[in-house]
Amino acid sequence: MSSADWFKNIERAMTDWNKRLAEEIAKSGSPSVSGLNGDIDLTPSEVVYVKDRVKLLHYTPITKSSVRVPLLVVCALVNRYYIVDLERNLSVIRRYLERGIDVYIIDWGDPAPSDRYETIGDEVDYIDAMVDVIRELSGLKKINLHGYCMGGTLSVIYASMHPGKIRNLVVQAAPIDFSTNEGIFNLWARYIDADEIVDTFGNVPASFMNLGFLLVNPVGLMIDKYVKFYEKINDKEHVQNFLRMEKWIFDTPDVPGESYRQFLNDLFKKNLLVKGELVVNDVRVSLKELRAPVLSLVADHDTLIPPSSSVLLNELVSSRVKKIMRHPTGHVGLCVSKNAHKEFWPLVADWIAKNSTRKE
Amino acid sequence: MKDQSFESLYRSWFNLSKTLFPFLSPPKGFPAESQLLDWQSEFEKISKNILGLPPSSLMEIGVVPSVEAYKDYLDLMSSQVELYRHSADIWTKFSTVWAEGTQAAVSRVASETAKSDVDPGKRAYNAWVEELERRFDILLRDEEFTTKLGSFVSSYLEVKRRSDGIMERNCSRMNIPTKSEINGMYKKLHDLEKKVDKLSRTGKS
Numbered sequence: 001m002s003s004a005d006w007f008k009n010i011e012r013a014m015t016d017w018n019k020r021l022a023e024e025i026a027k028s029g030s031p032s033v034s035g036l037n038g039d040i041d042l043t044p045s046e047v048v049y050v051k052d053r054v055k056l057l058h059y060t061p062i063t064k065s066s067v068r069v070p071l072l073v074v075c076a077l078v079n080r081y082y083i084v085d086l087e088r089n090l091s092v093i094r095r096y097l098e099r100g101i102d103v104y105i106i107d108w109g110d111p112a113p114s115d116r117y118e119t120i121g122d123e124v125d126y127i128d129a130m131v132d133v134i135r136e137l138s139g140l141k142k143i144n145l146h147g148y149c150m151g152g153t154l155s156v157i158y159a160s161m162h163p164g165k166i167r168n169l170v171v172q173a174a175p176i177d178f179s180t181n182e183g184i185f186n187l188w189a190r191y192i193d194a195d196e197i198v199d200t201f202g203n204v205p206a207s208f209m210n211l212g213f214l215l216v217n218p219v220g221l222m223i224d225k226y227v228k229f230y231e232k233i234n235d236k237e238h239v240q241n242f243l244r245m246e247k248w249i250f251d252t253p254d255v256p257g258e259s260y261r262q263f264l265n266d267l268f269k270k271n272l273l274v275k276g277e278l279v280v281n282d283v284r285v286s287l288k289e290l291r292a293p294v295l296s297l298v299a300d301h302d303t304l305i306p307p308s309s310s311v312l313l314n315e316l317v318s319s320r321v322k323k324i325m326r327h328p329t330g331h332v333g334l335c336v337s338k339n340a341h342k343e344f345w346p347l348v349a350d351w352i353a354k355n356s357t358r359k360e
Numbered sequence: 361m362k363d364q365s366f367e368s369l370y371r372s373w374f375n376l377s378k379t380l381f382p383f384l385s386p387p388k389g390f391p392a393e394s395q396l397l398d399w400q401s402e403f404e405k406i407s408k409n410i411l412g413l414p415p416s417s418l419m420e421i422g423v424v425p426s427v428e429a430y431k432d433y434l435d436l437m438s439s440q441v442e443l444y445r446h447s448a449d450i451w452t453k454f455s456t457v458w459a460e461g462t463q464a465a466v467s468r469v470a471s472e473t474a475k476s477d478v479d480p481g482k483r484a485y486n487a488w489v490e491e492l493e494r495r496f497d498i499l500l501r502d503e504e505f506t507t508k509l510g511s512f513v514s515s516y517l518e519v520k521r522r523s524d525g526i527m528e529r530n531c532s533r534m535n536i537p538t539k540s541e542i543n544g545m546y547k548k549l550h551d552l553e554k555k556v557d558k559l560s561r562t563g564k565s
Contacts (some may be wrong), residue, residue, distance in 0.1 A: 052553075117542070117550035125557065187501055191510030193517075200517045200524070202543070215500065218454075219492040227485070 041087045049133045053109035056130045066100030070296035073105040078152035087157035099349035116202035118256035121281035129156045142167035160290045167345035172297040176313045178271045182306035198257040254262040302331040436522040461492035473485040
């Protein structure tokens with residue numbers, strides 16, 4: 001094939017995609033375009049506690065509770081919590097509810113400019129306040145904790161500082177060991193001046209963070225993703241989920257300045273958590289203090305948080321019961337891939353249920 | 361200390377103006393004569409107060425801020441040039457990878473045997489995406505590029521800082537609370553909230 005033919009083929013393919021898109025839009029009222037707005041199919045919940053801008057949501061049970069110990073889910077500060085509840089068939093929350101687990105989640109909300117001085121210690125205090133509310137509501141001394149991504153790191157720090165309040169810890173795709181060279185953020189963090197960023201911006205703007213996320217894979221995230229979308233534009237379910245994902249990706253809150261500074265300087269650059277030198281609220285965090293059963297969930301193809309950054313946790317904690325579960329997908333795929341919901345999450349829910357009845 | 365010669369210079373200029381521009385001395389019986397004269401005398405008093413200041417003070421009020429502001433704007437422009445230079449660095453790298461990836465995809469598709477079951481356009485597109493993704497991944501992990509990326513971010517922040525600095529100075533002159541003053545209040549508020557939270561939690565337990 002000559003290069004002239006190659007360009008012709010590209011042109012033909014692009015014309016074809018555009019033609020199909022135009023046809024679909026022209027149909028207006030046809031199943032694939034009309035009525036789809038990317039609204040998130042949230043599982044019903046109620047706000048049971050509010051502290052400043054941070055809310056604690058309790059999900060309405062959908063089956064008879066069979067697991068006595070409630071579970072608190074903590075997501076990253078850089079994204080919205082609803083990635084674990086995007087759509088009923090792709091909802092981690094629903095998998096837990098179906099198993100009879102009583103589920104709570106933290107909605108971090110939108111930090112105001114005055115929240116720029118909020119540190120990791122303040123985030124840990126928010127988690128502590130929420131944990132206390134759930135302990136009071138359930139009448140139990142210890143509850144289960146599930147942290148995702150940066151929320152996983154915060155959960156690990158929290159569980160190490162308050163081991164007496166955590167029954168089981170589930171850590172999903174969380175950065176723990178920042179010394180690895182596999183993660184692109186780990187490399188970039190060495191050349192990014194967090195102090196400059198925070199001193200200039202205050203809270204780190206969502207648009208700034210988003211640009212970083214898009215740069216991780218510019219071709220895949222800014223070209224190929226949309227081409228693949230056009231290819232499946234007749235598939236109503238695909239289009240709806242695509243729109244939901246797009247909504248989530250660009251619905252990013254700002255990040256409290258001092259938390260960002262500490263995360264980049266103390267964790268990404270100095271790897272203090274693994275070294276046992278991280279200081280939070282004037283307390284040195286020791287992973288050895290973590291004795292609760294730990295389940296590490298790892299996405300094999302995670303390019304944001306490489307598996308090597310997560311799996312080290314199980315070697316550093318004092319827990320007698322610890323397990324690593326892997327799934328062949330990416331960082332977000334672990335939450336939203338059909339396969340993960342069919343094969344992976346029911347097993348995670350089983351582990352939580354089983355370890356919630358285990359004698360301590 | 362007042363500079364009398366400066367005041368007398370102004371006085372002679374004002375008197376000359378009255379002669380040259382008769383409307384400054386309205387004819388007797390002008391309907392608004394008294395109001396105009398009142399205004400004129402007030403104006404003279406104010407002018408005298410200002411112009412009676414030594415020239416060094418005048419420099420301080422008018423000229424010095426202009427010089428500082430001008431310097432600020434020059435610095436801002438200079439940081440914008442730096443930002444442009446760093447963004448050009450990034451853009452050049454991206455364009456190179458883009459061109460090389462596209463060229464590699466062309467060669468690859470040209471050398472591959474056509475498969476009847478795959479649309480040639482789709483095959484070409486897939487090859488193009490693969491080549492570009494592979495090359496971008498190498499570029500984004502490259503130390504030289506990452507350093508350039510860091511410099512680009514720093515130069516962007518420098519532009520923002522300089523622009524914020526100009527705003528800070530303007531707010532301060534207009535007696536409007538500045539960003540750094542508000543940040544100071546945020547810090548106090550945060551510390552107070554933390555203390556109250558700690559106290560209430562201690563009280564509960």
